[in-house]
Amino acid sequence: MRILIAGDVVGKPGRSILKEYLDKKKNEYDFIIINGENSAGGFGITGKLADEFFNWGIDVITGGNHIWDKREMYEYLANNDNILRPLNYPMGVPGSGYVIKKTKNGDKIAVVSLQGRVFMPPIDCPFAKMEELFWEFGEDVKCIIVDFHAEASSEKVAMGWFLDGRASLVFGTHTHVQTSDSKILPKGTGYITDVGMTGSQNGVIGMKVESIIPKFLTSLPQKFEVAEGNERLNGLDIEIDSKSGVCKKIERLDLSKDDIAAF
Amino acid sequence: MRILIAGDVVGKPGRSILKEYLDKKKNEYDFIIINGENSAGGFGITGKLADEFFNWGIDVITGGNHIWDKREMYEYLANNDNILRPLNYPMGVPGSGYVIKKTKNGDKIAVVSLQGRVFMPPIDCPFAKMEELFWEFGEDVKCIIVDFHAEASSEKVAMGWFLDGRASLVFGTHTHVQTSDSKILPKGTGYITDVGMTGSQNGVIGMKVESIIPKFLTSLPQKFEVAEGNERLNGLDIEIDSKSGVCKKIERLDLSKDDIAAF
Amino acid sequence: MRILIAGDVVGKPGRSILKEYLDKKKNEYDFIIINGENSAGGFGITGKLADEFFNWGIDVITGGNHIWDKREMYEYLANNDNILRPLNYPMGVPGSGYVIKKTKNGDKIAVVSLQGRVFMPPIDCPFAKMEELFWEFGEDVKCIIVDFHAEASSEKVAMGWFLDGRASLVFGTHTHVQTSDSKILPKGTGYITDVGMTGSQNGVIGMKVESIIPKFLTSLPQKFEVAEGNERLNGLDIEIDSKSGVCKKIERLDLSKDDIAAF
Amino acid sequence: MRILIAGDVVGKPGRSILKEYLDKKKNEYDFIIINGENSAGGFGITGKLADEFFNWGIDVITGGNHIWDKREMYEYLANNDNILRPLNYPMGVPGSGYVIKKTKNGDKIAVVSLQGRVFMPPIDCPFAKMEELFWEFGEDVKCIIVDFHAEASSEKVAMGWFLDGRASLVFGTHTHVQTSDSKILPKGTGYITDVGMTGSQNGVIGMKVESIIPKFLTSLPQKFEVAEGNERLNGLDIEIDSKSGVCKKIERLDLSKDDIAAF
Ligand SMILES: [Fe+2]
Ligand SMILES: [Fe+2]
Ligand SMILES: [Fe+2]
């Protein structure tokens, strides 16, 4: 099965280029996953935006530390299976960390949202939680896609090795910068440290330069605004063997609006 | 002028592939820079290794948080201009944060080692220190290469914009994973968030998987050993206009030993 | 000279007990200093509140990481010498980090607001900044009071030793819990790791228990509200020799409203 | 029952003053608990030292982040019930986080070692782990003593409220500075944010000033040595009602060798 992944969609510029790509290409994919934690002005997501994403044909929206930014999402997450918050938030937290779905062809696919702990809020262990989840899945689910939303490269690379042969794909998010290390690990798991961001490349990880530089110069609180122009879609084009769950192809996407228009 | 950059050289596997590349290619370059903070068994560098690197034709070795790991380096740094520690360590710290050299063709080139502060030890502001350095350089130095050794993608991207039009090249190090965002910024500065690592890709950022995974599972102290096999050289192939200091070409290098043998 | 210090005043409960104490006791003191970074609902301070504090007879208000919470303070800090932001915020930041004043008796006194870096935002080195300040002060200023607003006990104790014999008093703030280690260091500097908080003891460092516990249980964002009831004034009663600047007495204050009423 | 608590015993100076106090006073106590994570030269503890502590009449040794510093302790912790590592280290970690013992009078008493997560390594949630432990204890254990080894005052105060009425005593450790907020919470739990350190007060939290100040001035790695002289025993003198588990008295101890000699 062929799967599209789009990295952290940041604000209107991110949504706009994503829409252009989907309009041209969505029919080529069996399944579409985006990370939506920054889609509402860079901070969180709203129910309205999530609905819109589903209308566009997106199958699952994964989360991250910003998924909680808009209070309304607590209820939306609790009531909607196709948008995830990281699995390893503690018991009692609203929403689900994974979902099992069927592709257009009837293949079963599990999507997991997971979050790192190095330089991030203290939540449950992502490694232990994945271990538990495999017990829960048993032999039944072959195709497992994991969005590992984390800061430290060491934690992300370690998760790749930890899940090699047990997940179909482990893709990193959160740094908003695409890494060039996409590969298929020895036991068949597709891996990349970070898929990057879908949004404007005129800023600093999606936000305006003129609001970020003063932050680093002064350490004073700043209001951040979404950057505009030079949008790029960052993501992955994936091929997975439905029977075995093995990753057959992992291709990085890093496309401008012109690139998309030219398809 | 054509410049070679090699990202954090990790242990013997990193040194070994670096040597193979230099044996084949060093004559093509006018200037060669490597980040050496992990060259001694993953932790720091020794004077003996630094001497060896210079013998191989390397012009400047840049540092990072690990440059202090071997105590002997305090003296070596103080006595040797061609190995740098980050510029923004406070007054009184041994060694220098930059060096001005001449290439084979007699072109002046400044190399700066700089370190971030987000999720890293509290040192002086890297942005303010660069500002001071430009005052010191004046109009005299056109070609300025900056190794920004930092963890957070936001701090690195911000530094790129901050130095655009004032440095020839800003390359990130420290995460040990190469990013795919190499580009020339609007005012002529070459930029990449991280050049990646020169070492074994069989591990977790250069160290053995079996020593890292338990760290994440237990939070207990661990001894880390250098990973072996599947070595890759990560770095950059750069073309800079000597007159203006403008970056003309930035090409990512991500080479296996087989790739190098095939040259 | 006799000096009153009150630790971080938190919201209305903090202001209310502070007022009761001042009404009874302010005439006994030659100089009064409070830390005001949490006086406006727990987050920052307003110009109106600062004005009120000065009307009550407070001489100097010191700051901390929360001093920037209300945007209006940028201008107020720039225009008012008697309210401080930490000295070691970088160049270009509004406001001043110290002030030199005269007490009722005409004695010169310098008050410094300083902030730590361990587990706190990356700003300039507090140790180096104090060193510079002593150069600036020269022999002229004998009585120097330092509010060191910091998280880590090690950084605070180290600052005490670093300033011993050079400052009259180094008092810690920020943890909102009073330490019992008030003492006069060998060379004559009064020292305490933290003076504690002036506010309600019914909460968690001044905020309601029911808003804080969920934070620790879930890592989700929470809205914090100021706790009420069981107010206590935490601070110091200090005696300094005006001629030499040596601390003669350091007495901890930890008073309930009943204690104050009974004076 | 009357219980003695001694805060983090640091190196030989800490052990020496502890021994002097025990020689004079141990017969007055029904139960003795010390935090031993810094007893071996400031870093960890050895089996030999633990044996010695037990010979002196200490009933339980609690741990913290430094309990793992000496590799030999992995086995010692696994084989000895009376020395604890924090309960909320993950599954698979050697040793136990609590022990249930009998006092001289036959009263049952549980001692728990627990560790915070704010500014500390990412381990399991201390709040959730305590909740589980209460289920395990059931109605059977009335007297429960918790050493909460944590950095942030907010996390410690919150734990006090969380356990009020369910534990007999919650005492903080790790900052090495005693707080003055010892109290009995409304539902009967004795509480203090930090009991402080048992060791030399001539240093910075037990280590020599001349090794710590350079650390803050330069951010370079330093070797720390145990400070000497001006030893103080910091701890608590506790009275608990054996039937109900309610704390009847919480008295801070902060004693010099002269104080002890004068008993
Ligand atoms: Fe994001
Ligand atoms: Fe994120
Ligand atoms: Fe490195």
Ligand SMILES: [Fe+2]
């Ligand atoms: Fe590094």
Ligand SMILES: [Fe+2]
């Ligand atoms: Fe405060």
Ligand SMILES: [Fe+2]
């Ligand atoms: Fe503060």
Ligand SMILES: [Fe+2]
């Ligand atoms: Fe300790």
Ligand SMILES: [Fe+2]
């Ligand atoms: Fe500790």
